[in-house]
Amino acid sequence: MSQYKAPLRDIRFALYDVLGAEALFTELGFEDAGRETVDAVLDESARFCETVLAPLNAVGDEQGVRHDKATGDVTTPAGFKAAYEQFTEGGWGGLGAPVEYGGLGLPHVLGMPLEEMIDAANLAWGNFPLLSHGAANALRLHGEDWQREVFLTRLVSGEWTGTMCLTEPHCGTDLGLLKTKAEPNADGTHSITGTKIFITAGEHDFTPNILHLVLARLPDAPAGSKGISLFIVPKFKVARDGTMGERNPLQCGAVEHKMGIHGSATCVMNFDGAQGYLIGQPHKGLMAMFTMMNTARLGVGIQGLGLADRAYQNALRYARERLQSRALSGAKFPDKPADPIIVQPDVRRMLLTCKALTEGGRALAYHAGLQIDIADHGASDEARKQADDLVGFLTPIVKACLTEWGVECTYHAQQCFGGHGYIREHGMEQLARDARITTLYEGTTGIQALDLVGRKVMQLQGAGLKVFLGLVESFVAEHAGDASLAEFIGPLREKAGEWQALTLEIGKRAAKDPEEIGAAAYDYLFYSGYVALAYWWARSVAAADASSQSQAFKDAKRETARFYFARILPRTLTHKAAIASGPAPLLSLDEASFDA
Ligand SMILES: Cc1cc2nc3c(=O)[nH]c(=O)nc-3n(C[C@H](O)[C@H](O)[C@H](O)COP(=O)(O)OP(=O)(O)OC[C@H]3O[C@@H](n4cnc5c(N)ncnc54)[C@H](O)[C@@H]3O)c2cc1C
Numbered sequence: 130m131s132q133y134k135a136p137l138r139d140i141r142f143a144l145y146d147v148l149g150a151e152a153l154f155t156e157l158g159f160e161d162a163g164r165e166t167v168d169a170v171l172d173e174s175a176r177f178c179e180t181v182l183a184p185l186n187a188v189g190d191e192q193g194v195r196h197d198k199a200t201g202d203v204t205t206p207a208g209f210k211a212a213y214e215q216f217t218e219g220g221w222g223g224l225g226a227p228v229e230y231g232g233l234g235l236p237h238v239l240g241m242p243l244e245e246m247i248d249a250a251n252l253a254w255g256n257f258p259l260l261s262h263g264a265a266n267a268l269r270l271h272g273e274d275w276q277r278e279v280f281l282t283r284l285v286s287g288e289w290t291g292t293m294c295l296t297e298p299h300c301g302t303d304l305g306l307l308k309t310k311a312e313p314n315a316d317g318t319h320s321i322t323g324t325k326i327f328i329t330a331g332e333h334d335f336t337p338n339i340l341h342l343v344l345a346r347l348p349d350a351p352a353g354s355k356g357i358s359l360f361i362v363p364k365f366k367v368a369r370d371g372t373m374g375e376r377n378p379l380q381c382g383a384v385e386h387k388m389g390i391h392g393s394a395t396c397v398m399n400f401d402g403a404q405g406y407l408i409g410q411p412h413k414g415l416m417a418m419f420t421m422m423n424t425a426r427l428g429v430g431i432q433g434l435g436l437a438d439r440a441y442q443n444a445l446r447y448a449r450e451r452l453q454s455r456a457l458s459g460a461k462f463p464d465k466p467a468d469p470i471i472v473q474p475d476v477r478r479m480l481l482t483c484k485a486l487t488e489g490g491r492a493l494a495y496h497a498g499l500q501i502d503i504a505d506h507g508a509s510d511e512a513r514k515q516a517d518d519l520v521g522f523l524t525p526i527v528k529a530c531l532t533e534w535g536v537e538c539t540y541h542a543q544q545c546f547g548g549h550g551y552i553r554e555h556g557m558e559q560l561a562r563d564a565r566i567t568t569l570y571e572g573t574t575g576i577q578a579l580d581l582v583g584r585k586v587m588q589l590q591g592a593g594l595k596v597f598l599g600l601v602e603s604f605v606a607e608h609a610g611d612a613s614l615a616e617f618i619g620p621l622r623e624k625a626g627e628w629q630a631l632t633l634e635i636g637k638r639a640a641k642d643p644e645e646i647g648a649a650a651y652d653y654l655f656y657s658g659y660v661a662l663a664y665w666w667a668r669s670v671a672a673a674d675a676s677s678q679s680q681a682f683k684d685a686k687r688e689t690a691r692f693y694f695a696r697i698l699p700r701t702l703t704h705k706a707a708i709a710s711g712p713a714p715l716l717s718l719d720e721a722s723f724d725a
Contacts, residue, residue, distance in 0.1 A: 131443045131556030133183040133250050135175035138682075140242045141168075143492045146672040147665070148499060150238065157506040159236050167239060170224070174243045177219065181212050182250035189253045189392020190559050194333075194384055201380035203332040206392045209254055213335045217287030222258050226265060226285040230277065237505070238498040241431055245491070248435030252563045253392030257290060257330045259428055263421035264291025264342050267359070271409035271417040279371040280340055280361060289336050289363075293421055294325040294343040294398060301327075302576055304344065304415060305354035309400065311345040311407075320402040321345050321362050324382075329570070331396030332364075332381035338373060339364040341398065342421065343405060344414050351412065359414030360405035379403040389562035422571060423524055427497060429571045430527035433535025434490050436564045440542030441483035443557060448476050448545050470545070478696070479541035485666070485693040486534040488686075492665040494531060497523040515596050522585045522593020523661075529577035530658035532567035539564040578650035581657065586632060587639060587646065594632060594657075601625045601664050608671060617667035620694055624660045624701065631656065631708060638711065648712035652704040659701050666690040 144150040144167070154162040185208045192206040216222065225240045226232025240262070247255040265284040268277055283289040300306035309323025321343055325331075332339065341362040350356030366374040378401040385395040409417045448471040455461075456472040470476045500523070503516035539561040543550035550557040568574050585593055605622045608614045635653060639645040666689070673686040 130187050130554065131439060131560060132446070133179060133186075133439050134442060135179055135246045135249075136438055136442075137171055137175055139488055139491060140171060140245070142669075142673070142676070142678065142682075143488075143495050144238075144242070146676045146678070147492050147669055148496055150236075150499065153499065153502075154236055156508070157236070157502055159234075159502075159506075161233075162235050162239070166235075170235070170239060171242060173219070174221070174246050177215065177221070178246035178250035181215055182247060182254055185209060185212060185254060185392075186251040187556060187559065189251060190389075190563075191391075193386075193391035194394045196332075196381065196384040198383075201332060201382065203334065203381055203384060203394045203396065205257075205333050205335065205394065209257075209392060210335050212254060213257065213287070216258065220286075222261060222287040223285040227269070230265075230269070231282050231285045236499075237501040238495055241427075241495050241498040244428055244431045245435045245438070248432040249439040250435075251392070252432055252436060253390040255432070256390065256393040257333060257335060258287065260293050260329055260421075260425065261287070261289075261291040262428065263293055263425040264340060266424050267342060267408065267417050267421040268361070270420050271359070272361075275369050276361065276406065276408065279367060279369065280363075283338075284340065287336075289338045289340055290330055290333070291340045291342060292328050292331055292398075293418070293425065294328050294331075294341050294362075295418065296325060296327045298324065298326050302573070304357065305352075307344060307346065307357065309343065309345040311347050311358060311360055311405065312402075313347070314404075317406075319345075319347075319360055319405050319407060321360055321379075321400045321405045322402050323400050325398045325400070327385065327570075328396045328398045330394055331398045332384075333394050337365070338367070341379070341400075342408070342418070343400065344418060345405075347411055354415050356412055357414045357418075358411050359408045359417045361408055362400065362403050362405035366404050377403040387566070389559070389565055423521075426524050426528040426571050426577075427494070429567050430494055430497075430524075430529075430531035433532035433564065433567045434487060434494055435535075436560055436567070437483060437487045437490070437531075437535045437538035440539040440557065440560045440564075441480070441487055443555075443560075444483065444542035444545035445471075445480055447549075447555075448480060451547075476545055479545050481689065481692045482697065483538040483541055485689050485697055486538055486662075488669070488689065489662040489665045489693065490531050490534060492669060493523070493661055494527050496665070497527050518589070518592040519596045520593075521589070522581070522597060525577035525581040525585065526654065526658050526661060528571065529568070529574045529581075529654055530662075532564075533574055533655075535564045535567055536561075574654075575651060578654040579647065581654050582635065582650045583646050586653075587636060591632060594628075597661065597664075598625055598629060604664065604668060604671075608667075611671075613674065614667065614671055617663075617670060617690060617694060620698065621660075621663050621667050624663055624698070627701075627705070628657065628660050631705065635708065642712065644712040644716060648715050649708045652707040656701050656704040656708070659698055659704075663694065663698050666693045 189206040195204040223232035225237040228234040261284045268281040311319040343360045343362050344357050366377050382397040382399045451470045452467040461468045461472045500516040500520035507513040543557040543561050635649045670690045673683045
């Protein structure tokens with residue numbers, strides 16, 4: 130079985146030393162988020178994830194969820210429900226939620242290490258509370274007062290869980306095609322009818338009620354995505370005074386059998402005239418749902434990070450223990466029958482790739498999460514707006530890059546185990562299988578790429594990119610004369626300039642040919658991700674040098690940064706060349722000739 134130890138030292142390093150979270154929390158008015166409290170939260174999260182959730186990871190994979198066709202009930206794997214009870218007793222679900230709704234009122238960014246540890250320990254379990262956060266956010270921003278009072282408080286306490294019901298059999302990415310209907314009733318409620326598929330945590334045995342946030346069309350709705358409204362549809366009807374009534378006519382028709390996350394209930398949900406309440410304005414549901422999706426997208430990025438980290442930890446342990454062959458330059462451990470495989474450059478390539486992508490990715494993701502706190506609590510309108518632009522820009526990068534890197538790292542880590550990585554008992558194949566979904570749900574990698582280029586860069590005139598480049602520029606200027614950082618500052622300056630030029634070039638070409646956007650999107654997204662990570666690696670070295678961390682820690686950061694700049698950052702060259710080639714190599718082959 131794969132093991133898990135929460136990487137508290139690096140989490141604290143990212144929060145305190147790299148991001149300066151302690152001072153920022155004070156600046157933003159989080160009086161209860163002093164270092165002692167934050168440390169206690171991190172320690173307790175680690176304990177819960179290591180001792181309660183991690184041991185259930187293989188159990189969930191083996192048992193999966195069980196569906197009763199007659200009743201529609203879903204039974205979760207042994208131990209999952211009890212773990213959820215501990216989770217809610219600890220108030221973990223409401224960590225970053227406002228105190229007025231029963232939350233702890235701590236900074237949003239503190240939820241990220243918690244989610245990272247949960248996902249690393251047990252991704253399938255983590256999916257049950259995940260969507261409650263998104264549902265809570267949608268209600269907080271778009272719900273009516275009574276809806277917040279009745280539903281939001283219960284999501285925050287974890288008494289009930291939430292879902293996100295978008296996907297239908299004929300539409301996933303293109304929600305403008307959805308058919309689920311909402312008929313108005315005389316009492317102001319609506320009757321929801323339709324089938325949703327792939328609904329995470331659509332049915333389970335954790336809580337007495339489940340709140341489905343459902344996208345549906347009103348009778349007078351315009352066609353396409355401008356005619357979609359959002360409804361809250363509880364499993365058991367709920368009156369406006371909060372009392373729970375009879376069963377709503379909705380049921381889980383089946384659970385999907387999947388490649389990974391077997392312990393997560395992925396449900397077909399049938400709504401048969403179920404009573405629902407409109408959230409927000411009619412026909413503006415997609416906007417409200419985007420609030421939910423953005424929170425969830427950062428959360429899914431964190432899933433990739435958690436899995437990459439767990440996979441790396443196990444590969445590292447194995448590479449130190451596994452004795453095979455000798456180092457090419459002669460025996461490094463002559464007293465042993467063979468050297469451990471960690472002496473081999475190729476094994477180090479895989480380990481260092483995981484280490485570089487994981488630790489750099491952690492700083493990148495936490496920085497994005499911090500922007501949500503600044504956007505909510507920043508001192509000036511300008512600071513709040515900049516943070517909002519930045520988090521919008523970084524969300525598709527975090528979601529897509531961290532999940533694709535999660536897939537890459539679980540692959541490398543499995544490879545470090547040789548054939549043993551393919552065998553179930555080591556748990557490495559589960560990590561690789563579980564990681565695969567993260568690049569697909571909450572919008573595929575291709576869709577994140579289009580969101581980045583089409584919306585965040587072209588439509589919004591690169592507002593978020595400008596803020597990020599401003600950060601890079603200040604850092605580069607601040608350390609211009611710093612000889613110890615020169616090896617990173619020069620290439621970073623060069624890449625930042627190239628990034629800007631590349632963006633302008635795509636914009637110019639897209640003005641003439643709209644296909645340019647789609648052709649450049651994937652490569653532009655990864656180009657952006659790798660340059661952003663170069664910035665975080667340079668900053669990590671600077672932060673480590675300035676910190677009270679051990680010399681070994683500082684050296685490890687510097688050497689990993691060197692590896693990143695030498696071996697991973699050059700991937701940008703391929704992406705740049707692909708972008709330069711334009712749409713022709715992708716679109717010239719006639720559709721009918723693909724199998725010619
Ligand atoms: C385990 C699991 C859990 C899920 N949980 C939920 C949930 O809780 N709630 C929910 O509503 N949904 C959920 N989903 C659905 C998930 O979000 C969708 O599967 C995903 O968004 C992709 O939609 P699709 O499967 O219909 O693929 P499609 O939209 O058919 O896409 C197929 C391929 O075409 C590409 N593509 C499509 N359109 C474009 C375009 N315009 N430009 C470029 N490429 C394009 C996609 O990137 C993809 O590679 C879940 C799915 C799974 C498997």
